[in-house]
Amino acid sequence: MSHTSRPAIEMAGIGKRFGATEALRGLDLTVPAGTVCGLLGPNGAGKTTAVRVLATLVAPDRGTARVAGHDVVREAEEVRRAIGLAGQHAALDEGITGRDNLHLFGRMHRLGARRARARADELLTRFGLAEAGDRLVRTYSGGMRRRLDLIASLVTSPPVLFLDEPTTGLDPRSRQEIWGTVKELAAGGTTVLLTTQYLDEADRLADDIVVVDHGAAIATGPPDRLKAAIGSQVSVTLATAEQLAATAVVLSALSGNDAQVDVAERTVTVLTAPGASVLLPSLVRELDGAGVVAEDVAVRAPSLDDVFLALTGRPRESADSTGSAGSTGSAELGRAA
Known part of the structure; x- marks a missing residue:
């Protein structure tokens, strides 16, 4: 896989404090264009704050961050135009059809009625939801809702996509469907930053993994290299x-x-x-x-669970609960594509 010379995502010395809590302590992160980066760490490690900084939702106290070549503070509007974001909880209107949801997102991003309709049809066909496109979203399975929520982030064809725990609560078959979608996006050149509580998911999808603990990166590298090191x-x-x-x-x-x-x-x-x-x-x-x-x-x-235990001093099960802690939440993020 070839990548452009400029990384799609760059963070250098990013610090962020919320009152007495120091969420990020000089976080460094580099993600080459067209790759999938898995951001792992215990709850409270700083993963969500890192995503929120990159998505221009919170400003860092120190350090610099760039997405698609744009500074997240000085060029926030350009960054928002370059990204898509799908949070842990689907931000969909269940009272309308899947096709109308995508059309609505397109109109919100000023695509125009005709272009928004065409883009909705294109995405539904590409990701295997064409037959379900005219059904009310409330009739969708959990996996179908997550897929629709994910492709809603792609209405504007963003070069960078943030996925916050995209398969939490899904059954194995639905997880496989989301994995296939992520792989297809990466193969098409989209850069994906993935936070997940499932280490096997990161192992399958990520070209590189960054383990974050106490607001800083404590290990970085391809999954196989991290596993071989322990x-x-x-x-x-x-x-x-x-x-x-x-x-x-x-x-x-x-x-x-x-x-x-x-x-x-x-x-x-x-x-x-x-x-x-x-x-x-x-x-x-x-x-x-x-x-x-x-x-x-x-x-x-060794598995990534073993890596997690060796690096953080505790197994993943005790470090990351199955609750929603750490989710950015699509509704709050407002579909920052």
């Missing part, structure tokens, strides 16, 4: 809980890291050092030598 995970499940301690000793000695014990699941896990390899035969021999009877032994490549 080593593999070794997991042993036991027949009885009595041998958990002995197993932890073996795994800690083998890896050089502290093993984690899950008494309820009778499982011991440990992360190996980056670049180190643990072969199953040698691991089984070590366990046999210690008299450990294992039901299952596995060595697997």
